[in-house]
Amino acid sequence: MVYGPTGSGKSHTMFGCAKQPGIVYRALRDILDGGGGCSTGGESGEEEDAGFGVGLFVQVAVLEIYNEEIYDLLVGSGANTKGNAPKMTNLKCQVRNCDSQCEVKVKPTVTDIAHCCCPQLYVSSEMTNLKCRVRNCDSRREGNPTVTDIVHCYGPQFCVSVQVEIITRTVTYLKTNGYLVRLEVMGKKAKNATYISGNEAGKISREVAKVEKRRTVKSTLCNERSSRSHCMIILDVPSVGGRLMLVDMAGSENIEAAGQTGFDAKMQTAKINQGNTALKRVVESIANGDSHVPFRDSKLTMLLQDSFEDDKSKILMILCASPDPKELHKTVSTLEYGAKAKCIIRAAHASTPRDKISSEESSSMLNSRIVAMNQFIYKLQKENKQREKERNEAQNVLRLKEEELAQVRAKVRLLEGQGAAAKEEEINSKVAEKTKMLKSELQMMEEKMLRQQQELLALKRRLQEVELEKADARQPAQQDVIGGRLLARLSEMSAGGDQCMSMAMSMSMDLDAGDQPSVLDVKVIKEDTRQQQGQMWNHTSTAGSCTTVLEQEDVVRLSGFPEKAVLSTVFEEGDEESEEKDSGAEVEVCKEVVEEESYKVDRMGQPLAEPDRTNRIQNIFRLCGNYRELVKKQNAEESPAAKQQAFGDENKQPGEQQLPGDENIQQANQVFGDENKDPSAAWAAIETPMCDVKVADSPVSSQLSPIVCQAVDDAELTMPEELKSCTTDGEANELSKEREGLLDVYIKWESGSLIKGLKLLPTACLSDLRKLIEAHFEEAGSKQQHHQFTFLLLGDPSGAPVSREKEATVQISRLPNWNNQTNSYLACLRVAKKPATMEQQQLHQTPLSPLESKLNSLALHHHHAAAGALSPKVAAQMSPSYIRELRA
Numbered sequence: 001m002v003y004g005p006t007g008s009g010k011s012h013t014m015f016g017c018a019k020q021p022g023i024v025y026r027a028l029r030d031i032l033d034g035g036g037g038c039s040t041g042g043e044s045g046e047e048e049d050a051g052f053g054v055g056l057f058v059q060v061a062v063l064e065i066y067n068e069e070i071y072d073l074l075v076g077s078g079a080n081t082k083g084n085a086p087k088m089t090n091l092k093c094q095v096r097n098c099d100s101q102c103e104v105k106v107k108p109t110v111t112d113i114a115h116c117c118c119p120q121l122y123v124s125s126e127m128t129n130l131k132c133r134v135r136n137c138d139s140r141r142e143g144n145p146t147v148t149d150i151v152h153c154y155g156p157q158f159c160v161s162v163q164v165e166i167i168t169r170t171v172t173y174l175k176t177n178g179y180l181v182r183l184e185v186m187g188k189k190a191k192n193a194t195y196i197s198g199n200e201a202g203k204i205s206r207e208v209a210k211v212e213k214r215r216t217v218k219s220t221l222c223n224e225r226s227s228r229s230h231c232m233i234i235l236d237v238p239s240v241g242g243r244l245m246l247v248d249m250a251g252s253e254n255i256e257a258a259g260q261t262g263f264d265a266k267m268q269t270a271k272i273n274q275g276n277t278a279l280k281r282v283v284e285s286i287a288n289g290d291s292h293v294p295f296r297d298s299k300l301t302m303l304l305q306d307s308f309e310d311d312k313s314k315i316l317m318i319l320c321a322s323p324d325p326k327e328l329h330k331t332v333s334t335l336e337y338g339a340k341a342k343c344i345i346r347a348a349h350a351s352t353p354r355d356k357i358s359s360e361e362s363s364s365m366l367n368s369r370i371v372a373m374n375q376f377i378y379k380l381q382k383e384n385k386q387r388e389k390e391r392n393e394a395q396n397v398l399r400l401k402e403e404e405l406a407q408v409r410a411k412v413r414l415l416e417g418q419g420a421a422a423k424e425e426e427i428n429s430k431v432a433e434k435t436k437m438l439k440s441e442l443q444m445m446e447e448k449m450l451r452q453q454q455e456l457l458a459l460k461r462r463l464q465e466v467e468l469e470k471a472d473a474r475q476p477a478q479q480d481v482i483g484g485r486l487l488a489r490l491s492e493m494s495a496g497g498d499q500c501m502s503m504a505m506s507m508s509m510d511l512d513a514g515d516q517p518s519v520l521d522v523k524v525i526k527e528d529t530r531q532q533q534g535q536m537w538n539h540t541s542t543a544g545s546c547t548t549v550l551e552q553e554d555v556v557r558l559s560g561f562p563e564k565a566v567l568s569t570v571f572e573e574g575d576e577e578s579e580e581k582d583s584g585a586e587v588e589v590c591k592e593v594v595e596e597e598s599y600k601v602d603r604m605g606q607p608l609a610e611p612d613r614t615n616r617i618q619n620i621f622r623l624c625g626n627y628r629e630l631v632k633k634q635n636a637e638e639s640p641a642a643k644q645q646a647f648g649d650e651n652k653q654p655g656e657q658q659l660p661g662d663e664n665i666q667q668a669n670q671v672f673g674d675e676n677k678d679p680s681a682a683w684a685a686i687e688t689p690m691c692d693v694k695v696a697d698s699p700v701s702s703q704l705s706p707i708v709c710q711a712v713d714d715a716e717l718t719m720p721e722e723l724k725s726c727t728t729d730g731e732a733n734e735l736s737k738e739r740e741g742l743l744d745v746y747i748k749w750e751s752g753s754l755i756k757g758l759k760l761l762p763t764a765c766l767s768d769l770r771k772l773i774e775a776h777f778e779e780a781g782s783k784q785q786h787h788q789f790t791f792l793l794l795g796d797p798s799g800a801p802v803s804r805e806k807e808a809t810v811q812i813s814r815l816p817n818w819n820n821q822t823n824s825y826l827a828c829l830r831v832a833k834k835p836a837t838m839e840q841q842q843l844h845q846t847p848l849s850p851l852e853s854k855l856n857s858l859a860l861h862h863h864h865a866a867a868g869a870l871s872p873k874v875a876a877q878m879s880p881s882y883i884r885e886l887r888a
């Protein structure tokens with residue numbers, strides 16, 4: 001038998017080709033003529049038969065096991081067969097798959113064929129375009145199919161025409177060309193199998209070649225002409241009682257690999273594999289010495305049972321393998337199967353009685369078996385040793401690999417450990433460095449906070465001292481103004497928490513500790529107003545630098561701050577110069593940031609721009625301004641003469657206010673004698689050191705200067721003689737009545753100089769007040785055109801200027817109180833524009849004309865003008881005498 005996967009060459013080995021006859025024909029030749037020649041038989045002519053001699057008489061049967069059914073290929077082949085063929089007996093109905101077998105003895109009728117074959121395939125003349133079902137080819141038959149067409153498309157085993165003609169043709173064909181007959185297995189042989197007999201090898205070979213072509217084949221992906229059945233050629237030599245069974249097995253195949261689709265194809269593959277598997281189990285069972293050998297699992301093994309069981313028989317298994325490397329696994333499987341088959345040791349022929357076997361035969365038989373088994377055992381031991389050796393070598397290699405792997409792992413762990421340690425050290429060093437840096441920053445912050453707290457405590461103590469001093473001075477009004485603001489400032493700082501305090505203090509500390517960390521003392525520099533009239537604000541208090549305008553420096557220590565807190569004022573000359581270049585721009589004031597500008601007027605009447613202060617200096621003013629006010633207040637109290645001289649009469653000529661002795665006071669008189677002069681020069685001139693603290697001048701503090709307040713109070717108490725002379729007793733009474741319920745409004749420049757004190761109705765607004773002030777300016781001098789001003793709403797938190805449009809909507813009651821007096825208000829004016837021409841500047845130099853010299857002549861005219869300019873509500877309630885008094 002030949003065994004192997006599909007396409008490995010089993011059929012080729014068995015039957016060969018024209019040039020290379022297969023085992024079948026070689027066996028026939030060897031048996032019949034002793035090996036004199038070789039031919040495939042079928043295609044050869046008589047010339048080829050010449051090589052075949054005439055020898056033993058043989059009987060040849062050709063069987064096909066297809067779908068686990070045994071068919072006799074000789075029946076209907078046209079060969080000169082003998083035996084029971086051709087018989088339709090046992091023709092199983094293939095249509096209904098029933099067991100009723102047509103009792104067609106010798107000549108089957110059409111009915112028999114129709115019954116046993118496929119009536120539904122009777123397609124009459126409509127067989128046009130029928131696809132070949134036998135060879136699964138695309139060849140189609142058109143028109144009325146012939147029997148050949150039917151056989152071609154449906155195979156000879158099927159009758160496919162329902163028409164009588166076709167059936168007749170089919171029957172005729174079957175009778176002529178033969179038809180397949182299914183055989184049953186009886187015992188260990190096929191029952192009623194036909195055979196061809198003879199002693200001529202060539203003739204028999206040709207018959208076998210014809211029959212071989214009747215095998216069921218099919219084109220698959222693995223083999224173009226794949227056998228779908230097992231083929232058995234049985235040669236019986238009756239003369240010697242021998243038998244040669246040549247088996248061409250169908251190749252085991254994979255359904256998907258073979259591309260088998262459809263139920264029939266899959267069934268074919270399943271049946272093929274079933275026969276191969278059954279044969280394999282039989283071989284294994286025999287090799288294993290099993291008590292039961294499954295011969296009956298397939299028709300193939302049933303027919304081969306004698307060959308396996310008869311100890312006189314010999315089995316030669318030819319393993320076919322494909323040279324294709326892709327089929328290597330199949331080749332290995334085939335070889336394993338062959339190795340298993342080699343282990344088969346057949347027992348003594350059962351049919352031979354043991355008692356009939358002579359002892360010598362038995363002994364030789366046993367010896368041969370022992371030798372065979374010894375050889376087999378030796379071979380197994382040899383293979384076992386070889387495998388054990390290979391296993392030991394593999395184990396050694398494995399052990400070496402494991403050792404290498406362990407070493408590599410150890411190295412990896414070592415590297416990982418070193419890397420981790422190095423990384424940890426690096427992280428620790430970084431953490432330590434960062435911690436150290438943070439600690440140093442924390443320490444600096446704590447020191448800074450401590451300094452700020454000490455500064456705050458010192459300010460509070462200083463405030464208490466100031467309050468006590470003011471209480472002693474019995475001036476509650478001024479005390480309220482100054483102390484209240486300072487107290488409010490400090491309370492605000494305290495209430496604002498650490499954050500606000502820190503912000504406020506940091507503004508000063510930025511200058512002190514930040515910009516001048518090494519300076520511990522306070523340097524107070526008084527401005528030289530005598531020599532630098534035009535730079536009165538250009539006084540500078542710095543620790544590290546001094547400007548040329550410095551006249552003297554007093555270095556004192558701030559009370560309560562033995563080592564800290566330098567409060568300094570820095571005015572930059574460059575800023576001042578640049579500000580002076582900015583002509584004509586209306587200056588806006590933002591009180592929140594204490595951003596203010598003050599216009600100074602020099603002796604030539606030239607308005608000078610206030611230096612633009614940086615924010616931090618302004619913030620210092622916020623902190624220090626009240627100290628400045630305290631100093632001024634104290635100076636005013638200590639120098640009543642100077643105060644009186646300074647504010648005695650604003651309309652007097654500067655030369656009339658001079659007092660001998662004190663140069664500062666003289667300078668102040670010069671300044672306050674002219675209301676257009678900046679009084680801050682006077683503040684600086686008359687101030688005296690307050691305790692051990694002297695703070696630089698501040699325009700903010702000057703706005704609320706207590707000295708100015710006092711001066712106004714004093715001025716209010718004394719009515720000018722000129723006014724008294726202008727009023728009669730009746731008018732005086734009328735005035736006294738009207739003055740009751742009126743509000744006192746004190747008018748002053750933003751720079752600090754007092755202008756006038758007026759009385760207005762509570763319903764009066766800033767526009768009314770403007771008219772009166774403008775009337776006053778007109779009376780003071782028609783050439784004072786530069787007195788364009790805007791009201792500063794100091795009572796408002798913003799302190800912003802009030803536009804002309806809104807003046808009519810702002811009542812004077814919104815103005816801040818004057819010295820905390822309920823019916824007294826302060827109107828602060830800001831110069832709106834500078835004189836544009838030199839002519840106007842010269843006009844400013846002209847001293848003011850005394851009011852009293854023009855009151856009589858202009859009273860009536862101004863009354864009408866002022867009354868007409870006043871708001872109707874105010875004008876209606878004011879008598880002419882009152883208006884005259886206001887003008888005065």
Ligand SMILES: Nc1ncnc2c1ncn2[C@@H]1O[C@H](COP(=O)(O)OP(=O)(O)OP(=O)(O)O)[C@@H](O)[C@H]1O
Nearest residue numbers: 005006007008009010011012013223226227250251
């Ligand atoms: N030794 C060989 N020399 C030349 N051609 C060969 C040889 N063996 C096989 N063939 C060719 O290989 C093809 C398949 O061979 P074959 O049909 O005998 O395989 P198989 O094992 O019988 O397959 P299956 O089991 O499907 O029938 C055929 O065309 C055949 O001619």
